[in-house]
Amino acid sequence: MIFCLSFIYLIDTMKDQINASFMEDNSSYYLIIESQKPQSRYVRDLLSYKELYFFLAWRDILVRYKQAFFGIAWALFRPVLCMVVFAFIFGRVANLSSGNVNYSLFVFAGMLPWLFFSSIAIDTCNSLVGNTNLVSKIYFPRMIIPMSQIIVNLVDFSVATVLLLIISVIAGDVNGLTLLSLPIWIALLIFLSAGVGLWLSALTVRYRDFRLIVPFFVQFGMFLSPVGYGSFVIPDQWQLLYSLNPLVGIINGFRWAFFGISCPCMLLSICCTVVMTVLILVSGFIYFRKMERSFADMI
Amino acid sequence: MTKMIEVKNLSKKYTIYHEQQSTYGTLVETLSGQAKKFFNFGKNKKNEKNVSCYEDFWALKDVNFSVDEGDRLAIIGKNGAGKSTLLKTLARITEPTNGCIKIRKRISYLLEVGTGFHPELTGRENIYLNGAILGMTRQEIKKKFDSIIDFAEVEQFLDTPIKRFSTGMYTRLGFAVAAHLDPEVLIVDEVLAVGDVQFQEKCLKKLNELSNQGRTIVFVSHDLSAVLTLCNKGLYLEKGSVKESGSIESCVNAYVQNCAMQDSSWKGVAGDEHIRFSCVSLHFESSVKQFAYRGENVRLDIEYEILKPTPDLVIGVEVLNQRHQLMARSYTYDDPSFFDSFLKPRQHRVSVMINSGQFYGGDYLVKLECFIHNKKNILNGNIVLKLPIYAREGDTRFSGKDGVALGNSWVVSG
Numbered sequence: 001m002i003f004c005l006s007f008i009y010l011i012d013t014m015k016d017q018i019n020a021s022f023m024e025d026n027s028s029y030y031l032i033i034e035s036q037k038p039q040s041r042y043v044r045d046l047l048s049y050k051e052l053y054f055f056l057a058w059r060d061i062l063v064r065y066k067q068a069f070f071g072i073a074w075a076l077f078r079p080v081l082c083m084v085v086f087a088f089i090f091g092r093v094a095n096l097s098s099g100n101v102n103y104s105l106f107v108f109a110g111m112l113p114w115l116f117f118s119s120i121a122i123d124t125c126n127s128l129v130g131n132t133n134l135v136s137k138i139y140f141p142r143m144i145i146p147m148s149q150i151i152v153n154l155v156d157f158s159v160a161t162v163l164l165l166i167i168s169v170i171a172g173d174v175n176g177l178t179l180l181s182l183p184i185w186i187a188l189l190i191f192l193s194a195g196v197g198l199w200l201s202a203l204t205v206r207y208r209d210f211r212l213i214v215p216f217f218v219q220f221g222m223f224l225s226p227v228g229y230g231s232f233v234i235p236d237q238w239q240l241l242y243s244l245n246p247l248v249g250i251i252n253g254f255r256w257a258f259f260g261i262s263c264p265c266m267l268l269s270i271c272c273t274v275v276m277t278v279l280i281l282v283s284g285f286i287y288f289r290k291m292e293r294s295f296a297d298m299i
Numbered sequence: 300m301t302k303m304i305e306v307k308n309l310s311k312k313y314t315i316y317h318e319q320q321s322t323y324g325t326l327v328e329t330l331s332g333q334a335k336k337f338f339n340f341g342k343n344k345k346n347e348k349n350v351s352c353y354e355d356f357w358a359l360k361d362v363n364f365s366v367d368e369g370d371r372l373a374i375i376g377k378n379g380a381g382k383s384t385l386l387k388t389l390a391r392i393t394e395p396t397n398g399c400i401k402i403r404k405r406i407s408y409l410l411e412v413g414t415g416f417h418p419e420l421t422g423r424e425n426i427y428l429n430g431a432i433l434g435m436t437r438q439e440i441k442k443k444f445d446s447i448i449d450f451a452e453v454e455q456f457l458d459t460p461i462k463r464f465s466t467g468m469y470t471r472l473g474f475a476v477a478a479h480l481d482p483e484v485l486i487v488d489e490v491l492a493v494g495d496v497q498f499q500e501k502c503l504k505k506l507n508e509l510s511n512q513g514r515t516i517v518f519v520s521h522d523l524s525a526v527l528t529l530c531n532k533g534l535y536l537e538k539g540s541v542k543e544s545g546s547i548e549s550c551v552n553a554y555v556q557n558c559a560m561q562d563s564s565w566k567g568v569a570g571d572e573h574i575r576f577s578c579v580s581l582h583f584e585s586s587v588k589q590f591a592y593r594g595e596n597v598r599l600d601i602e603y604e605i606l607k608p609t610p611d612l613v614i615g616v617e618v619l620n621q622r623h624q625l626m627a628r629s630y631t632y633d634d635p636s637f638f639d640s641f642l643k644p645r646q647h648r649v650s651v652m653i654n655s656g657q658f659y660g661g662d663y664l665v666k667l668e669c670f671i672h673n674k675k676n677i678l679n680g681n682i683v684l685k686l687p688i689y690a691r692e693g694d695t696r697f698s699g700k701d702g703v704a705l706g707n708s709w710v711v712s713g
Contacts, residue, residue: 033391033400055431063419137414138432139391207329293394296387297313 046141057151075156083108086228101259109258110227110251116157118218123149124197125214142292146201175260185253192277198284202291232263239265249273303515304366309398311359358384360539371516373530381539382519407482413473418462429476443479451475478505484515524660527689555589578602590687594656605644615668620701660690661701
């Protein structure tokens with residue numbers, strides 16, 4: 001994320017300099033607003049409002065757990081409950097294999113990235129529309145609103161991840177060195193969720209349908225991703241198509257990092273994930289920037 | 300003088316849809332629309348129908364102005380004149396359709412009190428959140444925290460969720476945070492309209508303080524007397540374009556002339572078989588001005604004809620405030636020496652001097668009364684002129700609260 005931003009920042013300043021060389025008298029202005037032109041100093045604003053990013057996340061976390069009796073413990077209940085159900089259905093009833101790992105832990109490792117991704121998809125969808133009072137009354141880079149949802153969900157995610165780590169260490173299922181690759185998968189997951197979040201939040205402002213569509217697809221997506229089962233269950237001829245789902249590579253990565261379980265098309269799915277993530281993130285950024293200027297008029 | 304804000308040819312267009320189509324169409328509408336367009340490619344006849352279902356509305360049209368450093372600019376105009384749209388484009392909330400805005404220094408905006416307050420959070424939490432949204436850093440907020448609470452007078456309720464606050468507390472807290480922004484340039488929308496008189500006064504005082512420190516302020520308000528005491532420049536908008544700009548006096552003047560229901564003069568025929576009025580007009584000290592500064596004399600001229608002399612005929616002048624409450628009055632029978640002379644059957648022209656220094660600043664109405672004592676009301680309040688009396692720039696003591704001043708009746712007696 002930071003790399004991405006600093007790169008865009010560089011381009012931004014370069015563009016400003018080129019502009020400045022054309023129109024010298026404009027260099028002394030803090031800001032020039034012109035119609036039909038991309039706003040100058042967007043990324044600089046993004047950086048100077050970085051505190052707001054955390055403040056909004058902090059607000060949502062506070063509000064989420066305020067007046068909730070169990071408070072932050074909900075961050076654990078949700079994945080654990082899902083895990084129990086899935087482990088029962090896929091492990092006991094359908095009798096699928098999980099390698100040499102306890103099936104519950106196997107499901108839990110897939111459940112973590114999935115829950116993170118799906119709640120970001122749903123939260124970002126509502127984020128801009130839910131903050132109408134901010135969008136129509138004051139300026140700051142709008143991107144901060146959906147992106148702060150990542151931090152909010154990151155809190156739940158890290159609580160659950162620590163729980164998984166502790167349990168798998170106790171159960172003796174941890175593979176050791178592969179665990180060091182975990183940050184890579186988490187980073188991929190964050191980038192992917194950010195890209196999807198940008199798309200969905202901007203689309204929802206224009207088409208409120210997405211508030212209804214997304215929860216529906218989230219339910220489906222759980223079965224299209226290797227959450228309750230291992231991706232080695234999928235027949236070989238379908239693997240390429242299956243890997244187009246960017247979550248496949250990430251969940252495979254998580255399981256590899258925790259338990260050292262690899263599957264036949266590991267490399268393929270990871271490559272697919274990286275390509276898809278970059279595509280979604282870049283296109284999401286561009287689409288969001290394009291739509292952003294008319295948010296206040298549409299919302 | 301450096302120009303802090305320059306606005307050139309600024310226009311903003313909104314598209315109004317006449318069908319029940321909202322600006323955010325549903326996905327299906329867009330998809331089906333696109334599909335229709337695709338299939339109707341080449342057949343343009345059907346599309347002509349669609350043209351009539353929306354209409355362009357120019358909320359702003361070719362607006363030009365600039366604000367110098369240290370200026371206090373007031374933007375005035377009726378509801379729907381484009382004031383808020385102008386502020387929104389200045390604040391980068393919406394994009395202009397045409398034109399450009401050049402801004403030299405960072406601007407703080409106060410378009411609404413308590414933007415982003417969350418009802419579930421406590422007062423303390425909301426101060427931090429609101430501060431961050433308005434562009435303050437955490438350090439800054441921490442430093443100003445105590446003085447914010449002092450200003451808002453909500454110390455007791457700091458750890459109560461804001462949803463339990465009264466409207467007044469909510470507004471005070473909101474303004475308190477914004478008042479501590481310490482901006483180089485401050486843009487304020489009509490936030491003072493809410494809150495009680497005491498609070499409004501406090502806000503005006505704070506704004507005055509900022510302007511005395513040489514800050515640049517852009518201020519939108521309907522309260523002309525507040526505008527006159529605070530601002531030195533004006534911009535009068537009507538239907539999205541600039542009607543008048545320059546000194547605050549000329550703008551308020553143009554606004555008063557155009558916008559109020561009443562005029563400062565009346566011509567016509569009113570009365571009955573005893574008396575007929577033909578012309579009533581207010582004259583201010585300077586003929587170009589349509590309002591009086593406190594202390595200036597205002598002359599009310601009344602022209603009428605006595606058709607049938609009646610001994611009990613009385614003419615009166617009443618000064619009302621905007622809520623039509625009687626503030627002061629004067630009748631012809633107050634002065635017996637005058638009583639006979641004005642009742643002779645011929646054309647008359649009489650004048651009444653009104654000392655505006657008696658009144659606090661505000662918009663007043665002058666109502667002409669005429670009746671036959673204990674018998675008949677001849678004018679049923681159909682001749683009402685407007686009399687705006689404003690305090691001079693910087694004189695906040697007398698602005699924004701209508702009423703009659705008792706004068707210097709204070710004596711130290713103990």
